[in-house]
Amino acid sequence: MPVIPDNHFLTDYSQKLKELIFLSHPVNKNDEQIVSISQEISPIDLLVFLAMLKPENQVSFYCENQRKQEAVVAIGAIKSLEVKNERGEMNGRYNRFQQCQNFIEDNQDNIAFEDNLDSQKIPYFFSSFNFLEHSSDNYQAFPQAKIFIPYLQLVKKANNYLVIVNTYHPKKSPELNLIKQYLKQDFSQNILHYYHRFYHSQSTPSRYTLEQSNYHNFTDKVNHSLKAIASDKLTKIVVAHALEIKLEENFNIIKSLTNLRGNHPDCYIFCVGNEKEEYFLGASPERLLSIQDRQLVTDALAGSAPRGKNDYDDSILGENLLNSEKEKREHQFVSDYIFEKLSIMGLSPKRASLQLLKLSNIQHLWTPIYAEIREECNPLEIIAQLHPTPAVAGIPIDIACEEIESYENFDRSLYAAPIGWLDTNGNCEFIVGIRSALIQGNYARLYAGAGIVAGSKPDQELTEIELKFQALLQALV
Numbered sequence: 001m002p003v004i005p006d007n008h009f010l011t012d013y014s015q016k017l018k019e020l021i022f023l024s025h026p027v028n029k030n031d032e033q034i035v036s037i038s039q040e041i042s043p044i045d046l047l048v049f050l051a052m053l054k055p056e057n058q059v060s061f062y063c064e065n066q067r068k069q070e071a072v073v074a075i076g077a078i079k080s081l082e083v084k085n086e087r088g089e090m091n092g093r094y095n096r097f098q099q100c101q102n103f104i105e106d107n108q109d110n111i112a113f114e115d116n117l118d119s120q121k122i123p124y125f126f127s128s129f130n131f132l133e134h135s136s137d138n139y140q141a142f143p144q145a146k147i148f149i150p151y152l153q154l155v156k157k158a159n160n161y162l163v164i165v166n167t168y169h170p171k172k173s174p175e176l177n178l179i180k181q182y183l184k185q186d187f188s189q190n191i192l193h194y195y196h197r198f199y200h201s202q203s204t205p206s207r208y209t210l211e212q213s214n215y216h217n218f219t220d221k222v223n224h225s226l227k228a229i230a231s232d233k234l235t236k237i238v239v240a241h242a243l244e245i246k247l248e249e250n251f252n253i254i255k256s257l258t259n260l261r262g263n264h265p266d267c268y269i270f271c272v273g274n275e276k277e278e279y280f281l282g283a284s285p286e287r288l289l290s291i292q293d294r295q296l297v298t299d300a301l302a303g304s305a306p307r308g309k310n311d312y313d314d315s316i317l318g319e320n321l322l323n324s325e326k327e328k329r330e331h332q333f334v335s336d337y338i339f340e341k342l343s344i345m346g347l348s349p350k351r352a353s354l355q356l357l358k359l360s361n362i363q364h365l366w367t368p369i370y371a372e373i374r375e376e377c378n379p380l381e382i383i384a385q386l387h388p389t390p391a392v393a394g395i396p397i398d399i400a401c402e403e404i405e406s407y408e409n410f411d412r413s414l415y416a417a418p419i420g421w422l423d424t425n426g427n428c429e430f431i432v433g434i435r436s437a438l439i440q441g442n443y444a445r446l447y448a449g450a451g452i453v454a455g456s457k458p459d460q461e462l463t464e465i466e467l468k469f470q471a472l473l474q475a476l477v
């Protein structure tokens with residue numbers, strides 16, 4: 001029988017653990033080795049782990065795929081790299097990915113693994129990139145590229161839960177032994193029990209004010225894009241819109257993520273937090289790049305329809321989507337682009353047949369694309385080639401990005417951008433940060449976009465982005 005200690009101890013437990021891991025941490029002087037220790041624990045909700053163990057003003061990363069029963073949480077940065085604005089840089093489009101790759105190469109041999117940890121298969125590098133490699137905004141919540149090794153992480157694979165602490169405390173030091181003892185003390189029970197009290201004491205935000213909806217801006221942008229398409233400047237462009245809302249109190253990040261997870265079991269639920277308690281979160285159905293044991297998978301995802309109110313309506317909507325000449329064209333641009341990019345890299349990609357991806361609120365045309373990785377290929381090199389795909393930018397890519405920059409009156413930040421993790425062995429999982437929002441205290445900017453091709457109708461595109469916003473609003477407020 002597990003003994004549940006009294007509340008004083010429980011409060012103390014997570015507090016003390018945070019102190020040991022984050023506060024009383026030695027400063028790295030001469031690029032010392034990072035010592036990595038791990039402990040298998042009994043099951044715990046990763047959001048509980050995040051809520052209870054993230055100290056204020058520490059960076060964080062969370063990504064969960066319920067279908068695959070996989071999730072990761074990373075808290076604090078023991079080592080990190082930020083790449084700021086790259087306008088005017090030579091080869092700026094690829095440089096930020098290259099810099100992050102260099103960071104991995106410089107650090108991956110500098111981690112000493114204790115225990116029998118199969119370190120090769122564990123995410124160690126957590127990363128996010130802004131949609132564009134530069135920005136004209138004075139303030140940016142997230143830099144153009146960021147990669148970090150965390151102090152504390154939790155990795156879930158099916159029913160296995162592994163806590164990892166990365167530290168500069170020397171091997172066999174008393175501090176390291178103390179941390180190990182703490183991790184062994186019925187960790188999950190201790191964290192969970194106190195969390196229930198914490199969670200129920202949080203208020204539920206309800207009322208919000210719409211700071212800006214300006215949907216006419218969106219339809220204006222669609223009309224403008226249709227003209228650019230008619231004049232052959234572009235073939236496709238993804239027009240995005242930002243909805244700004246304000247609450248009376250701060251957004252509750254953990255509750256929002258819990259709601260997103262409940263409402264969107266087929267999506268990746270994700271959240272990236274910076275040192276200023278600003279968060280970028282969402283429920284994305286789109287995988288940019290997954291590599292596991294040299295098997296690469298990516299998604300061509302474009303073309304949308306709502307879900308039906310009953311099975312019959314739903315299958316009609318699905319059939320219409322599969323047979324729509326305009327939606328298929330919009331989709332094909334994406335599929336061909338990804339296929340071509342992977343082929344140019346010498347990866348011999350293979351496409352599955354076109355299918356429907358049915359999500360709780362929307363359905364999409366979907367072509368999974370597979371390839372086998374050669375030894376010399378590193379994941380960030382592939383991401384540099386793939387991002388942005390025409391599912392979030394357009395065709396031709398460079399012209400679409402120029403239009404996006406000059407016509408969108410907001411910074412995309414991490415919207416539609418690569419967010420993911422890598423291990424020390426070439427495995428990775430990166431998603432595309434769509435169906436997402438930037439949260440700063442009681443303010444949120446929600447993002448949604450729609451692909452525009454010849455034949456797109458502004459009203460229908462507006463309905464599509466309203467559907468996407470609705471899903472986010474339901475989770476956030």
Ligand SMILES: C=C(O[C@H]1C=CC=C(C(=O)O)[C@@H]1O)C(=O)O
Nearest residue numbers: 301302303304391448449450451
């Ligand atoms: C750019 C977004 O979605 C993309 C992914 C799937 C379907 C899309 C579409 O049908 O327009 C978009 O290409 C977004 O949701 O903000």
